[in-house]
Amino acid sequence: MIDTVYMSGEVQPLRARLIDCGRELLDDGGIDAVGLRAVARHAGVSHGAPRRYFPTHKALLAAIAASGFAELSERLRSAIVSEADPLARVRRTARQYLSFADTHRTLFELMFRHDLLEGSGEDLRHHSKPLYETVVALVADAGAETPHVVALNLWTQLHGVATLRATRSIEVIVGDFDVEAFVAQLIDLHLRA
Incomplete structure (x- = not known):
């Protein structure tokens, strides 16, 4: 089970990375651009990884x-x-x-x-x-x-x-x-x- 990701020379907790990626997508495309799969893709993790931390789309948005x-x-x-x-x-x-x-x-x-x-x-x-x-x-x-x-x-x-x-x-x-x-x-x- 991976709880951290290595991005740009630093190790970051996966949950924090997913929230950061969600914020980036939010900035770029608004609320409609932020989905669990889009965040996973942007974070470079499997499409199921966000569900370990955010069981629903609303949970992801609320964490952001x-x-x-x-x-x-x-x-x-x-x-x-x-x-x-x-x-x-x-x-x-x-x-x-x-x-x-x-x-x-x-x-x-x-x-x-x-x-x-x-x-x-x-x-x-x-x-x-x-x-x-x-x-x-x-x-x-x-x-x-x-x-x-x-x-x-x-x-x-x-x-x-x-x-x-x-x-x-x-x-x-x-x-x-x-x-x-x-x-x-x-x-x-x-x-x-």
Whole structure:
């Protein structure tokens, strides 16, 4: 039973390699390009190898989504520890969230497709809820009187901006869009109210 693969001079656990290959296929061709056989072919393993780790297509997609949550969480943690001022932490975290969404568009979309991933065996709330709780803690530290309400408003608006940017809808409607200025206004609106 092979649990590792040798690729480009390094040994990698097979499960991790399959997830990485799934992410590459996702980036190149969207959700429809990611299948168990396609991932196996891309990873250079037998077509049955992915089933040892992912019994269904949904399980594979959910594992890919979970890897996205892990990466996004790490980026947000780095943003938080790099700033001392609470308001600056909120702004930096918001920028990181939007940057991740912009650089990983299809992964970002998949991560929040709970409808598609339901029944996958992966509890994605286990990954997404801590992100929301991070926003709650950040806005509470920045002085929000009702942190859960402010966090939900801010997160849904940031997520909306990320989604609209991914589809280029904002640019079509308003032309040039200064996302930095808009996010700063959005944060000020919620935290200075």
